[in-house]
Amino acid sequence: MSEDAARFRKLADECRDQADRAKNPLDQEHWLKLAGDWIKMAQEAEARHR
Incomplete structure (x- = not known):
């Protein structure tokens, strides 16, 4: 996994933790x-490094 994706x-x-506390x-x-957006960015970063 790339550093960006990680x-x-x-x-x-962290966003999911905040959601739990909201x-x-x-x-x-x-x-x-926001958590979903970060996951999408992680997936895109991983795809670039394949």
């Missing part, structure tokens, strides 16, 4: 969307 996955994990459902939704 970093993006770590950021996605009290407002809208905040939780936004954190989960």
